Amino acid sequence: MRFSFVSAALLALSSVANALTYKGVDWSSVLVEERAGIRYRSNGHEQPLENILAANGVNSVRQRVWVNPWNGEYNLDYNLQLARRARTRGLGIYLTLHFSDTWADPGQQRIPSGWPTDIDNLSWRLYNYTLEISNAFQAAGVQPQIISIGNEIRSGLLFPTGRTSQFHNIARLLDSASWGIRDSRLDPQPKIMVHLDNGWDWGAQEWWYDNVLAAGPLQLSEIDMMGVSYYPFYGDGATLSSLQSTLRNMANRWGKEMVVAEINWPHSCPSPAYPFPGDLRGIPFSAQGQADFIRRVANVVESTPRGVGLYYWEPAWMNNQALGSSCQSNTLFSWPGDALSSLSVFHQI
Secondary structure, three states: OEEEEEOHHHHHHHHOOOOOOEEEEEOOOHHHHHHOOEEEEEOOEEEOHHHHHHHOOOOEEEEEEOOOOOOOOOOHHHHHHHHHHHHHOOOEEEEEEOOOOOOOEOOEOEOOOOOOOOHHHHHHHHHHHHHHHHHHHHHOOOOOOEEEEOOOOOOEEOEOOEEHHHHHHHHHHHHHHHHHHHOOOOOOOOEEEEEEOOOOOHHHHHHHHHHHHHHOOOOHHHOOEEEEEEOHHHOOOOOHHHHHHHHHHHHHHHOOEEEEEEEOOOOEOOOOOOOOOHHHOOOOOOHHHHHHHHHHHHHHHHHOOOEEEEEEEOOOOHHHOOOOOOOOEOOOEEOOOOOOHHHHHHHOO
């Protein structure tokens, strides 16, 4: 049996950002990990991951939802099971609907198998899908606080119909997705989020929102939150100062609640593929460095008008510790025999 240890960085979600409404992590892969034999412990005791998260100040968990994955991972039933566990520990639930049978991100946004591709029928199918998902969570008694309609959709969604070469299609699809949630039986109604990547790039955010809101029929009133991803290991342009100015510009321009929906920082990165941003190079690649990074991002969100939350992406995915980066490990947990030196922080806080 294999175990993982919680790091100092997880506690940073408790010790900083007290003004934030949502102090969260994406824990989508925990059932996959448990089925592979992974177990988690803190302070020497094996515990369910939700207990460790709650004990360390996390109050919200993010979950990705795929439409019809071939093996059932991340589908509706998978997510209902996960949400029930979160609710037993008092954790809020944030769903990110990928609108795909697999990963949706800036490079891939595939229409689910069996869905139509013409805009009229696709919009209607999307409306009914978000309605069905919402009603299922209501029936299960695990109402989400936040639902993101799409994941990192800077390039569009539901390709090829919803590419940015056709902003009217994007607007129509998001309008349909939003109304499916609003017409559902969910009570209370969740906050509806639109989530783009490259949260440090104001030009990209401005271009996208200006175009989609000008295209119609999506109205600004249909969006409650704007979410961004912020990954500093993809290039030195992703400075913390750029994230700060971008979030402030977005909040002032559109008046929505702001969330940094995905972040990571490595505790091991011997050969990064890209130079890290200049204003973050003083942060070490260590557990304490992860804690410092979380604090700095939290301070940026707190200083943003209507800044309400941040989420660390997949801190417990032990079979994928690089988390898509060139850095060896970005998780907030480590293997036995490779325990982080900063574990003693739990005796001090």
